[in-house]
Amino acid sequence: MKSSFQILEILKWQEKKMIKWDQNRCDLCGLCVCVCPENVFEMFEKYLTIDQDKCINCEKCSIICPVTALSIQSKEAVND
Amino acid sequence: MIKKSYDIVIVGGGPAGLNAAINSADKDVKVAVFEKDREIGIPVRCAEATSEEALKKYAFIDENSICTPYNKFEFVAPNKTSVEMDAESMRGFVLDRKIFEQSLARKAAQKGVEIFTRAHVLGIENDNHPLVKVLYNGEQLQVNCQLVIAADGIESRSALDFGIDTTLSLKDSEPCYQMTLVNMDIPGDTLQFLFSSEFAPGGYLWIFPKSNNMANVGLGLNGSLKKQASPRELLERFVEANFPQATMVNSTAGGVASAKNLNELVKDNFMVIGDAGRMTNGLTGGGISTALASGKFAGKKAREAILEGDTSVKKLKEFEKYWNKNIGKDYRRFYHLKEAMFKVKDEDFNNLAAKFENVPPEKVTVTKLFTTLLKRKPSLILDVTKVFAGL
Known part of the structure; x- marks a missing residue:
C-alpha cells in the first residue's frame, strides 16, 4: 500500500515525464505494443501512436526497444 | 462508407x-x-528457417521460395568451441519469406x-x-x-x-536485430547457433545461410536481461569483430514472444x-x-x-x-526449457562444448546436448526426452 505522500510524488513525477518516440530510429517492430500493460501504443501505417495520458511510466517500452527509439523524458524535452 | x-x-x-x-x-x-x-x-x-516436415505437414513446399536446404546444426560456445550435429531428421530450408x-x-x-x-x-x-x-x-x-x-x-x-x-512480460519478450550479409564464406547447409552472455544474454545469435555467400545474421536476448546496449548495437559490434569483410544488404529489428x-x-x-x-x-x-x-x-x-x-x-x-x-503441450515444455536455459552460464556452455568437441556429428543429438547441459535438473530431462525424442 502506498502512502498518500508517495502517490503524490508519483503523480508529480508522471506530470513531468513523457514517452519520446524517435521516428528515425524506429523500425515498427511492435514489441512496445506487446509489453505495454496499459495499451498506450498502436501502430498505424508508418506511425506509432502514443496515448501519453494512459502511460504509467513503467518504462518497459524503452527497456525492450531493440533500436532505442523510445525513451522516457521530461515533457519539455519531448515537446522540443 | x-x-x-x-x-x-x-x-x-x-x-x-x-x-x-x-x-x-x-x-x-x-x-x-x-x-x-x-x-x-x-x-x-524473420530468420527464415523452417523444417521440411512442418512445411509438408501444414502447408506445401514451394521450390521458388527456397534459398538453401540445411541438414546440419552447429552450436558454438562462448569460448568459440563448436559442436556439430547431423540434423538430417530435422532438416529444412532457409526460405525467402x-x-x-x-x-x-x-x-x-x-x-x-x-x-x-x-x-x-x-x-x-x-x-x-x-x-x-x-x-x-x-x-x-x-x-x-x-x-x-x-x-x-x-x-x-x-x-x-x-x-x-x-x-x-519482459522476461517473455525477446528484442532482436538481424542483418542480411553478403560476402560471407559459410557452409550453405548448416544453421549456426552461438551462445554468449556478452552479445545475447538469455538468448542466442544465429547465422542462417541463404547461400554460401549470404546469410541472415541476428541476435535475440531476453527482455529482462537487456542492459544499456541495444540489440542493434550488440549486433553491429559482433559483425564488425567477426565478419569485417561482409556487406549488409538488409537490416531489421523485431520481437519474439518467448511465452506460453x-x-x-x-x-x-x-x-x-x-x-x-x-x-x-x-x-x-x-x-x-x-x-x-x-x-x-x-x-x-x-x-x-x-x-x-x-x-x-x-x-x-x-x-x-x-x-x-x-x-x-510440447510448447509448454519448450517454455520450461527456456526458463532453465536462462540459468545456464557461459562456463556451462564451454564445458558442454568441450565434452562434445570430439564426438562425431552423427552421434550428437539435441536430446544428448540438453540432458548433459541440464543434468542438475533431472525433472527437466524427462521434458527434453519427450520433446526431442518425439515421445
Missing part, C-alpha cells in the same frame, strides 16, 4: 492468416484477409479468398456477430462477418477487442493464431511452423463452424483443445 459481408474475416496476411484462409475458403465459405502493409510478404522480420508468403497468397486467391492490402483494421465490435471496421484506400469499410480470426502478429490488438489480455501460448485462444465468434496467439517456440523463437499449423487447424475448424452455423465459444474450443493436445 462501404459495407461488405463475409463469413470469415482474417486480420493479417502473414503465414498464419493466409494458411487459415487457404484451409477455410471455398465456394460455400466466403473469406477476406485484411493486411495492413501494401504488399504481402513485407517487411520480413516474401516469395513464400506470396505463394500462400496466390493459393488463397485461387480458393476464392479476397485479399486486401493497405487495409488497416481500426477495431472490431462484437454484439451478436462481429463488425470489423477497416480503413482501406482512405475509405472506411464496415465488414460484417460470422467469425474473426486474428493473425495480426506480435503487435496484435484484435484480441484486446475480444477481452483477451495479450500483454507480455495465450490461455484463451477463442471467444464467441473469435479465434487467435500465430504470433498474435503467442504461438512461438519459446526455446528457439521459431514461429513459421506454428503459424502454419495454427492457421491450418483454425482454418479447418472455422470452416466447419460456418457450415454448421455455430461460431460459439463452445464450438471453437475444439480448436483450442486440438492445438493444446497436438502442439501446445
Whole structure:
C-alpha cells in the first residue's frame, strides 16, 4: 500500500515525464505494443501512436526497444 | 462508407492468416484477409528457417521460395568451441519469406479468398456477430462477418477487442536485430547457433545461410536481461569483430514472444493464431511452423463452424483443445526449457562444448546436448526426452 505522500510524488513525477518516440530510429517492430500493460501504443501505417495520458511510466517500452527509439523524458524535452 | 459481408474475416496476411484462409475458403465459405502493409510478404522480420516436415505437414513446399536446404546444426560456445550435429531428421530450408508468403497468397486467391492490402483494421465490435471496421484506400469499410480470426502478429490488438489480455512480460519478450550479409564464406547447409552472455544474454545469435555467400545474421536476448546496449548495437559490434569483410544488404529489428501460448485462444465468434496467439517456440523463437499449423487447424475448424452455423465459444474450443493436445503441450515444455536455459552460464556452455568437441556429428543429438547441459535438473530431462525424442 502506498502512502498518500508517495502517490503524490508519483503523480508529480508522471506530470513531468513523457514517452519520446524517435521516428528515425524506429523500425515498427511492435514489441512496445506487446509489453505495454496499459495499451498506450498502436501502430498505424508508418506511425506509432502514443496515448501519453494512459502511460504509467513503467518504462518497459524503452527497456525492450531493440533500436532505442523510445525513451522516457521530461515533457519539455519531448515537446522540443 | 462501404459495407461488405463475409463469413470469415482474417486480420493479417502473414503465414498464419493466409494458411487459415487457404484451409477455410471455398465456394460455400466466403473469406477476406485484411493486411495492413501494401504488399504481402513485407517487411520480413524473420530468420527464415523452417523444417521440411512442418512445411509438408501444414502447408506445401514451394521450390521458388527456397534459398538453401540445411541438414546440419552447429552450436558454438562462448569460448568459440563448436559442436556439430547431423540434423538430417530435422532438416529444412532457409526460405525467402516474401516469395513464400506470396505463394500462400496466390493459393488463397485461387480458393476464392479476397485479399486486401493497405487495409488497416481500426477495431472490431462484437454484439451478436462481429463488425470489423477497416480503413482501406482512405475509405472506411464496415465488414460484417460470422467469425474473426486474428493473425495480426506480435503487435496484435484484435484480441484486446475480444477481452483477451495479450500483454507480455519482459522476461517473455525477446528484442532482436538481424542483418542480411553478403560476402560471407559459410557452409550453405548448416544453421549456426552461438551462445554468449556478452552479445545475447538469455538468448542466442544465429547465422542462417541463404547461400554460401549470404546469410541472415541476428541476435535475440531476453527482455529482462537487456542492459544499456541495444540489440542493434550488440549486433553491429559482433559483425564488425567477426565478419569485417561482409556487406549488409538488409537490416531489421523485431520481437519474439518467448511465452506460453495465450490461455484463451477463442471467444464467441473469435479465434487467435500465430504470433498474435503467442504461438512461438519459446526455446528457439521459431514461429513459421506454428503459424502454419495454427492457421491450418483454425482454418479447418472455422470452416466447419460456418457450415454448421455455430461460431460459439463452445464450438471453437475444439480448436483450442486440438492445438493444446497436438502442439501446445510440447510448447509448454519448450517454455520450461527456456526458463532453465536462462540459468545456464557461459562456463556451462564451454564445458558442454568441450565434452562434445570430439564426438562425431552423427552421434550428437539435441536430446544428448540438453540432458548433459541440464543434468542438475533431472525433472527437466524427462521434458527434453519427450520433446526431442518425439515421445
